[in-house]
Amino acid sequence: MNAATGQLGGVKVSRQLTAWHIGFLLLIILFCVFPFYWMVTTSLKTQIVALGTPPAWIFEPTLANYTEALFEDKVGASLINSLIVAVCTTMLALMLGTPAAYALARLEFRGKRDLWFWFITNRMVSPIVLALPFFLLVRQLKLLDTHIVLILIYLTFNLPIVIWICTDQFRSIPRSLDDAAKLDGAGQFHIFSRICLPLAAPGIAVSAIFSFIFSWNELMYALVLTRKAARTAPAIAVSFMEGYDLPYGKIMATSTLIVVPVIIFALIASRHLVRGLTMGAVK
């Protein structure tokens, strides 16, 4: 065990401090993980067990909620909807965002600063501001309840995040590589796609993960802009909440199916989480 307080405290004090240290760390872990644990265990309870008072900690687990949710209640289809929307909007954001990020990092032009600020400002805008008019427009165009509508509206938050992270990434690539290629007669687009894009892969991957997580987690637009065919998983989970006899096990099974992939992705990107969430205000 590492002596936490160094030479000053003596063995006894430092042992005591280490014990406190361990205790608090365990408490934090418990606090963070417990709701997740409760969600998963509730998803394995039958309705009778879930509605027991007091709540049961030890019980016979069942997968019935999962089979019911997936095969009878179209949660499977809604997860596929979520996947389609999240993947497509992420791809689109990368296709549109990476060239823009490259231009912002490498090319010189008037109004560059303002343009960059404008992209970033989108991070702050409340989705409800766009949800209302977007709903009316989409209804006029008879595009309610389609994937494409969600794919497009999610670009309002995905595109800024891709542009922000990738601009930063392109800036970190030495300019000398560009210059060398230019001497060889390569065009700007060739330099971008053949030289800079592969080198920016880590940043692109991180921005893709963020874009995926934000889209996968989104509820309000999905609630407003979809009805049945394109309903995403969070919106379906919410619809179980209606009526008096709430199917707790099924709701938690659906929730677990929604949350687990996100947590896996977030853990993969955990080193970049702070930078991504603050848009780089904190390194």
Next chain:
Amino acid sequence: MTIFAFLGPAVVTLLAIGIVPLGFALYTSFHRYQLTNLKKTPFIGFDNYVTVLTDQAFWQAMGRTMTFLLMALPLQIVLGLLIALLLHQPGLSLLKTLCRLSLVIPMATTYAVVGLLGQVMFNIKYGVINQMLGWIGIGAINWIGDPTNAFIAIAFWDVWQWTPFCALVFLAGLSTVPAEIEEAAKLDTNSWWEIVRHIQLPFLMPGLTAILILRTADTLKLFDMVFTMTRGGPGSSTELISLMIQRVGFRGFDQGLASAQAVILLIITIILSQLYIRHFYSEAQR
């Protein structure tokens, strides 16, 4: 030409999906625009704005949103700082890594699911929270049915979800303190508070400002978790500003009024984000 080829698609797309609807919102906000009667949408000037600005319910929702922020944010900052300091202590690297990873879980959990989980865990009869309170001798509390308790419950989940964010931001700040300075200070004084205040605090300031501004903006945006947990109720006790606009627009069908509310919210947000951008990016941009 090259510049347009690179930037054009992104700019045009964001204009089309971001600015065009906004223009439309501005248009509807000057009209009587009810979803139940779209045949007649007369121009009514600033009437909707006057209604919103003099509407008590609107300002009450704003006030609730601010109260919510003032309840949750200080807790998040204090707890976050304590967690960060704990994780910054030397030793126990395995446990600390585990702790850092578990901090990711609340942040990544789908906001809507947090609300659903809130309904399950805070249920008066079947909820595990009341069971735990029972262990320490506190009787069952009606969390979701009582206005004050419901407000506390949504604030609790906000604290659960975003304290880890504060902790990780502060931890990132702490790691920028040069090790030599910290070591020297530790030889000088035994008080951890002295070290925090005089040595570490300056390095935590950028993170703190980021937290203040981002959490404010995110609270103005907050919808999913509260909607799935309480729908703004009981009564309107947990109806934060985003929920109110959603109710007026989609459940009350008055798009004109809701648009005016949204535009006012947007103006507040723009002022805020200008603050944010001025603060952080004026130097970062060359």
